[in-house]
Amino acid sequence: MLKQRTAAVLSAAACAVTLTVAAPTATAVPSAGSAAPAASCNFTVWTAGKAYVTGNIVKYTNGQYYRATHDNPGYDPVISTWFWEPYNCGGGTTPSGFVVSEAQFNQMFPNRNPFYTYNGLKAALSAYPGFANTGSDTIKKREAAAFLANVGHETGGLVHVVEQDTNNYPHYCDAQRPYGCPAGQAAYYGRGPIQLSWNYNYKTAGDALGIDLLHNPNLVQTNSAVAWKTGLWYWNTQRGPGSMTPHDAIVNDRGFGETIRSINGTMECNGANPGQVQSRINSFKKFTQILGTSTGGNLSC
Known part of the structure; x- marks a missing residue:
């Protein structure tokens, strides 16, 4: 069952809905492979x-x-x-030899929503070339398995594209932000593999990716590559309630448990919801087996 993924957490502050929510504390910058125009190279x-x-x-x-x-x-x-x-600066390229084949992806998610395409995921890799492409072959495969296990958990096995409880939709507009909610009060509900939510998270993710998600949040539910990019944005740049990004947790051998902490640690870790933690771990073990790699230590949080 899909949890109500209410935010891509950008700091340690919390706001109760079902997951930790926080306002961004720093200005995001475009990431590698962004869709921004050439002027974005003027860093x-x-x-x-x-x-x-x-x-x-x-x-x-x-x-x-x-x-x-x-x-x-x-x-x-x-x-x-x-x-x-x-x-x-000219735009990243999809890393060659992605460690997950299409057949393996299909094996991981046999009942997924057709929206979550393998080609969409591969296209999104250009945004963060270091993802599943850093360190040894073991680490590369382990990171891919960790990411897919977590987003699979967030979306009920890549079944849900949008947040299921429509009653929450009007709650994700922080009108106090100077840019407001130009797409509408109820436009910033959870979408995509990480269930991106809140106007400020759409803006920050969009700024990083070179895509105007503040004005066009529907892109996250209509464009598979954009949806995958938002998941990779969180994975590679956000710490949430944890102390490191999920990407850093894997490549620095801190363990799968730290990825859980960075994604939903407030609601699940330290005994808060062991069933949800174990569900993520079970998927991670299954996916590492499919990819022929090891899980490493520190699986729980």
């Missing part, structure tokens, strides 16, 4: 000693662009490669 020049947050993109002194993979106080992108990764 600021890197400055030594200036604080950068995960996702920031800078132009280095060599003329190349780099994206922060971890918060840092202005480390050199060429030297501090754990904190920075090269960024293709």
